[in-house]
Amino acid sequence: MGDRYQEAGVDVAAGQEFVKKINVLAKKTHNTSVLSSLGGFAGLFELPTASYQQPVLVSSTDGVGTKLKLALQCQQHHNIGIDVVAMCVNDVIAHGATPLFFLDYYATGQLDQQVAVALLDGIRDGCQQAGMALIGGETAEMPGLYAKGDYDIAGFCVGIAEKANLIHPACITAGDQLIALASTGVHANGFSLIRHTIDQGNITLNTPIKQQTLSESLLTPTRIYCSTIQHLLQNHICLHGIAHITGGGIIENLPRILPGHLTAHIQQDSWEWPEIFRWLQQKGRISTEDMRRTFNCGVGMIISVDEKDLETCLSLLADQHQHAWHIGEITPRQGESLVWEH
Numbered sequence: 001m002g003d004r005y006q007e008a009g010v011d012v013a014a015g016q017e018f019v020k021k022i023n024v025l026a027k028k029t030h031n032t033s034v035l036s037s038l039g040g041f042a043g044l045f046e047l048p049t050a051s052y053q054q055p056v057l058v059s060s061t062d063g064v065g066t067k068l069k070l071a072l073q074c075q076q077h078h079n080i081g082i083d084v085v086a087m088c089v090n091d092v093i094a095h096g097a098t099p100l101f102f103l104d105y106y107a108t109g110q111l112d113q114q115v116a117v118a119l120l121d122g123i124r125d126g127c128q129q130a131g132m133a134l135i136g137g138e139t140a141e142m143p144g145l146y147a148k149g150d151y152d153i154a155g156f157c158v159g160i161a162e163k164a165n166l167i168h169p170a171c172i173t174a175g176d177q178l179i180a181l182a183s184t185g186v187h188a189n190g191f192s193l194i195r196h197t198i199d200q201g202n203i204t205l206n207t208p209i210k211q212q213t214l215s216e217s218l219l220t221p222t223r224i225y226c227s228t229i230q231h232l233l234q235n236h237i238c239l240h241g242i243a244h245i246t247g248g249g250i251i252e253n254l255p256r257i258l259p260g261h262l263t264a265h266i267q268q269d270s271w272e273w274p275e276i277f278r279w280l281q282q283k284g285r286i287s288t289e290d291m292r293r294t295f296n297c298g299v300g301m302i303i304s305v306d307e308k309d310l311e312t313c314l315s316l317l318a319d320q321h322q323h324a325w326h327i328g329e330i331t332p333r334q335g336e337s338l339v340w341e342h
Contacts, residue, residue, distance in 0.1 A: 018113050022137075025117075025124040029134045033100070036135065043135030045101045047160065054163035058097035062087040063154040065247075066191040070218055072149065074205065077115050079221040080153065081122020082129070083188045086222035087246070088157035089130045090301070093229050094242040094257075096167035097159030099132035105154045106139045109146035119153060122221075129224040132157070169259045171240040176304045176330040178264060179313060182323035183300035185276055187222040189247040190294045194218065197284035210275050217276045223300050228322045232303075237313050241304035245296040252293065254302055255337040263333040268340045270327050274298045304330060 036044035049055050064083045071080045089099050104123055106116060116139065127134045146152070186194070197203070198214075205215035212220075232239060241257040243250075254264050273281075277297050280286065291297060305313050310326065317324040328341075 018111075018116070021113075021117050022120050025120050026134045028124055029127040029132065031133055034133050034135055043101065043103065045133065045135055045158075047100075052160065052162050056097075056161050056163045056166060058092050058095050058159045058161055058166075059157065060088045060091040061154065061156045062091065063152065064188040066195065067188050067219075068152065069195060070191065070205075070215065072151075074215050074219065076215075076219050077118040078122040078125070079219050081119045081124070082126040082221035082224070083122075084153050084155040085123055085126025085130060085157070086224045087188055088155045089126070089132070089159075090222070090225055090244045090246075092157050092159040093226055094167070094244045094301075095159075095161060096165055096229075096233070096239065096242070097161040098230070099130045099157060099159045099226060101133045101135045101158055102127050102130075103135065103156045104137040105156075106137065106151060107146065107153075108139070108141055108151035109143045109148045111139065111141050112149070115151070119151075123155070126221075126224060130226045131230075132159075167239055167242055169241070169257055172258060172262060172304050172330060173240065174262060174330055174332050175307055176240050177307050177310045177326060178266070178328040178330065179303050179305060179310070179317070179324055180271065180299045180327040181225060181228065181301040181303065181317070182223075183245070183274075183296045183298055184223040185220040185274065186218055187246070187296055187300065189296070191218075193284065193286070193294055194280065197280060197286075201283050203283065209279055225301055228317065228320050229303075231320050232313060232316055235312075235316050237305060237309055237316065239303055239305060241302075243302045245299050245301060247294075249292045249295055249297060250299060250302070251338060257304070258330075258337055260337075261333050262330050263335070263337055263339055264328055264330055265339045265341050266328040267326075267342075269342055270325055271298060299327070302327065 033046045035046055064080055071077055092099055124134060207214040209217045243254045243257045245253050258264060277295055281291050314324060
């Protein structure tokens with residue numbers, strides 16, 4: 001992170017001021033495991049191995065896709081920082097891991113410190129929500145690749161888990177009950193279709209969607225589910241499976257956590273799609289199948305638990321103010337890996 005301004009090619013005084021600002025942001029996320037100060041060639045993090053018998057590192061990297069186009073158009077960058085953290089960390093916790101640290105990569109045509117600081121403040125916010133440290137990053141100014149004002153952002157997250165407690169498909173059994181954790185909206189997937197719908201319909205971003213404008217609804221940051229999942233684990237709920245519902249929706253993401261001999265039955269009438277998804281389907285004339293395959297449709301995560309833990313789990317989620325509901329169950333497979341039921 002200390003090489004940001006040199007790599008970006010800005011003048012030394014401006015670069016030093018920029019680094020000072022991001023150092024302040026990053027240090028807000030640090031804990032005693034962070035051994036390096038910002039400005040070195042790499043971030044150093046001491047693994048808490050004393051708390052584990054067989055520690056396993058769990059990692060993920062991701063970006064936010066073309067949601068950036070909307071953020072640039074609206075000049076709203078803080079929430080994009082949260083998004084890039086969420087997209088990485090929600091994948092890591094899907095394996096039962098505790099997030100440890102995060103790094104970012106920010107590339108732009110020409111460094112705009114105001115934009116960069118807003119974005120990095122969002123990353124800091126996301127890291128604090130996830131309880132992990134921001135220990136490094138990189139800024140690259142590449143005018144030959146990015147137009148002036150454009151940028152891209154990617155993240156990299158590392159977590160840790162006890163090997164015996166890793167969550168994987170073999171943990172799921174017939175009879176398991178499925179619980180949906182509500183999303184905060186569209187999250188960070190499906191924005192190519194969203195932008196096409198907006199452009200084709202000549203729709204303004206000030207269009208009201210309930211108590212928000214369209215842009216406010218679409219730029220709502222992705223929910224970070226760390227504290228929710230950790231609350232369940234700390235209360236001795238055995239989570240057999242966790243599916244992060246990203247691009248591909250429930251149709252593609254839920255089967256990823258299932259062993260080949262099991263089927264997930266989803267009660268499609270167990271929830272009502274949030275207004276933004278109903279609006280998108282109507283304005284874009286999108287089929288229900290394509291909606292389910294493109295968007296989360298109001299479901300940010302699905303967890304699989306033993307039937308005896310269902311009510312306790314729902315009660316614990318309510319304690320966390322996490323909107324959740326019983327969405328389906330696991331049965332022996334006799335056909336497709338995912339079945340929609342009324």
